[in-house]
Amino acid sequence: MPVPEIPWFQSASRRRRYLAGISGGADSVALLHLLHRAGFRDVVVCHLDHGLRGQASAGDARFVEKLAASLGYPCESGKADVQAMIRETGDSLETAARDARHAFFAACSRKHRCPRLLLAHHADDQAETILWNLLRGSRGLSGMRAEQVLQMDGKPVECLRPLLTMRRDELLAWLVSEKIAWREDASNAEPIAARNRLRNEALPLLSDIARRDITALLNRAADSSDELRVIERWAVEQAAALDPQGRLHVPRLRTLPREVQSACLYDYLRTSGVPELSRDLVARGLTLLDADGPPAVNLPGDRVLRRRAGRIFIV
Amino acid sequence: MPVPEIPWFQSASRRRRYLAGISGGADSVALLHLLHRAGFRDVVVCHLDHGLRGQASAGDARFVEKLAASLGYPCESGKADVQAMIRETGDSLETAARDARHAFFAACSRKHRCPRLLLAHHADDQAETILWNLLRGSRGLSGMRAEQVLQMDGKPVECLRPLLTMRRDELLAWLVSEKIAWREDASNAEPIAARNRLRNEALPLLSDIARRDITALLNRAADSSDELRVIERWAVEQAAALDPQGRLHVPRLRTLPREVQSACLYDYLRTSGVPELSRDLVARGLTLLDADGPPAVNLPGDRVLRRRAGRIFIV
Numbered sequence: 001m002p003v004p005e006i007p008w009f010q011s012a013s014r015r016r017r018y019l020a021g022i023s024g025g026a027d028s029v030a031l032l033h034l035l036h037r038a039g040f041r042d043v044v045v046c047h048l049d050h051g052l053r054g055q056a057s058a059g060d061a062r063f064v065e066k067l068a069a070s071l072g073y074p075c076e077s078g079k080a081d082v083q084a085m086i087r088e089t090g091d092s093l094e095t096a097a098r099d100a101r102h103a104f105f106a107a108c109s110r111k112h113r114c115p116r117l118l119l120a121h122h123a124d125d126q127a128e129t130i131l132w133n134l135l136r137g138s139r140g141l142s143g144m145r146a147e148q149v150l151q152m153d154g155k156p157v158e159c160l161r162p163l164l165t166m167r168r169d170e171l172l173a174w175l176v177s178e179k180i181a182w183r184e185d186a187s188n189a190e191p192i193a194a195r196n197r198l199r200n201e202a203l204p205l206l207s208d209i210a211r212r213d214i215t216a217l218l219n220r221a222a223d224s225s226d227e228l229r230v231i232e233r234w235a236v237e238q239a240a241a242l243d244p245q246g247r248l249h250v251p252r253l254r255t256l257p258r259e260v261q262s263a264c265l266y267d268y269l270r271t272s273g274v275p276e277l278s279r280d281l282v283a284r285g286l287t288l289l290d291a292d293g294p295p296a297v298n299l300p301g302d303r304v305l306r307r308r309a310g311r312i313f314i315v
Numbered sequence: 316m317p318v319p320e321i322p323w324f325q326s327a328s329r330r331r332r333y334l335a336g337i338s339g340g341a342d343s344v345a346l347l348h349l350l351h352r353a354g355f356r357d358v359v360v361c362h363l364d365h366g367l368r369g370q371a372s373a374g375d376a377r378f379v380e381k382l383a384a385s386l387g388y389p390c391e392s393g394k395a396d397v398q399a400m401i402r403e404t405g406d407s408l409e410t411a412a413r414d415a416r417h418a419f420f421a422a423c424s425r426k427h428r429c430p431r432l433l434l435a436h437h438a439d440d441q442a443e444t445i446l447w448n449l450l451r452g453s454r455g456l457s458g459m460r461a462e463q464v465l466q467m468d469g470k471p472v473e474c475l476r477p478l479l480t481m482r483r484d485e486l487l488a489w490l491v492s493e494k495i496a497w498r499e500d501a502s503n504a505e506p507i508a509a510r511n512r513l514r515n516e517a518l519p520l521l522s523d524i525a526r527r528d529i530t531a532l533l534n535r536a537a538d539s540s541d542e543l544r545v546i547e548r549w550a551v552e553q554a555a556a557l558d559p560q561g562r563l564h565v566p567r568l569r570t571l572p573r574e575v576q577s578a579c580l581y582d583y584l585r586t587s588g589v590p591e592l593s594r595d596l597v598a599r600g601l602t603l604l605d606a607d608g609p610p611a612v613n614l615p616g617d618r619v620l621r622r623r624a625g626r627i628f629i630v
Contacts, residue, residue, distance in 0.1 A: 135524065137535065138536065140536060141455060141536075202517070206517055217449070224455050225455045228543040231543075231574050
């Protein structure tokens with residue numbers, strides 16, 4: 001079986017260093033082998049034991065260390081106690097596991113002076129994430145980005161997901177054809193009941209109802225939504241609704257369609273650091289544009305959005 | 316129980332005539348009673364028997380005629396043989412049922428000189444439609460519009476959906492509290508297996524997984540997608556990528572982000588009547604902008620998208 005073609009590999013520099021988050025599950029094992037075959041030599045394998053799989057965890061760590069050694073890559077192994085973090089902070093499993101990973105990857109990033117982290121998410125993970133975000137009330141459809149800078153423990157880390165267009169089956173078929181071993185269940189470092197149910201119940205049911213491959217459909221639909229968001233950002237720039245002092249210019253705003261006003265106000269509030277932005281809050285903010293609207297709208301955190309002398313600004 | 320508040324009722328003129336599509340099911344019966352209580356007097360009840368429910372159909376028609384008479388509304392009853400249409404045209408049940416309704420409503424619209432048609436779709440129908448469109452590969456999320464002009468049998472008919480923000484449960488609770496009767500199953504004039512499975516299996520499963528009211532979430536997410544599409548249309552206007560002859564202006568296009576170029580080309584192809592527009596086709600069209608791209612790209616229907624002298628146009 002031919003080696004799967006990864007578009008990102010074509011343009012990525014082999015001379016740079018990359019961190020790679022490797023659980024030992026099929027997806028990340030495939031990523032590591034594919035990197036090696038594609039000639040990436042300066043890769044640091046980063047493996048975090050979340051402390052959630054008991055004895056099996058130690059086996060995962062040994063497996064990843066051996067794998068790294070066999071490919072000639074250095075390996076960083078970390079250990080977190082996510083259950084203890086949950087007891088301490090009251091956070092959800094998802095949040096605690098993410099914080100543990102972020103702290104670990106940030107430490108690896110500092111130690112190896114490398115701001116780039118490769119992650120093994122693929123198109124099936126993406127479909128699950130899109131549906132998951134939809135169920136949590138995302139704006140439109142949104143999934144993971146192929147390239148995204150995340151703040152991890154105060155450090156900006158560029159997360160790269162080269163496999164995001166690949167299907168899980170393609171990766172598995174390749175591993176099997178190459179007789180490459182992986183750790184079963186190791187990728188389930190996030191045993192989140194809801195996400196597992198999405199994968200095992202919802203996506204198959206929807207595919208069955210649609211008689212189509214819903215994973216591919218969700219991926220394409222999310223791409224369209226991403227495009228629309230880029231267009232929205234461009235529209236906000238074109239709207240040029242800020243005055244030289246960075247306040248919203250009421251006469252200019254009034255010339256724009258309601259939806260563009262909304263996008264401009266959302267952008268203004270977001271860049272001003274207003275937390276908990278909601279559609280409702282933006283809608284209330286827009287009442288400042290009405291001739292008989294109020295002169296001020298309360299914002300979270302004791303701040304106020306005020307209209308005065310043809311400008312809207314935060315005080 | 317108080318009469319549910321329907322925002323559309325506040326601004327709609329009581330002096331105009333409206334057609335109302337009434338199946339006899341709970342939703343449309345609620346719509347008709349609510350219209351009557353809100354003081355709408357010039358309403359023509361339009362009931363189509365799709366010929367799909369056998370004996371029960373005649374009962375539905377009698378029920379709707381009596382209901383209309385009791386409220387003092389005239390009633391138009393039509394009868395279609397959707398199964399025969401399917402045998403003749405090979406169309407799907409969904410398409411044939413829609414064509415039958417369109418022909419009937421267009422005839423009612425002509426006879427009563429009324430271009431407005433009220434439909435009883437509510438937020439639960441909307442959630443189902445959003446998911447259904449997603450499963451069929453819609454761009455982003457899209458549902459039904461609260462106001463929409465549809466071409467029915469060559470006649471433009473303005474479809475109005477005043478209940479689109481109401482939940483099915485609210486409507487049912489009100490009907491029960493008012494001791495108003497309806498015909499069970501009559502609203503299932505479209506007994507489409509896939510849609511019924513979405514309603515009865517997929518939406519409950521997703522709500523259970525999310526532990527949230529997925530119907531409300533889907534409705535809000537689709538509203539956001541609609542807003543993004545309005546912003547996209549505005550962005551295409553702002554992009555001003557057409558020359559005075561209505562051809563795409565290559566130097567101007569090259570100043571725009573890829574996603575805006577894509578939206579401009581899509582809009583140009585759509586308004587030029589190019590059928591079967593796909594993301595792929597638009598992506599291939601955009602290669603005309605590359606310095607080393609081809610000078611022409613084939614379009615469906617023996618047409619060609621060509622670049623010449625700094626313009627892109629269809630020949």
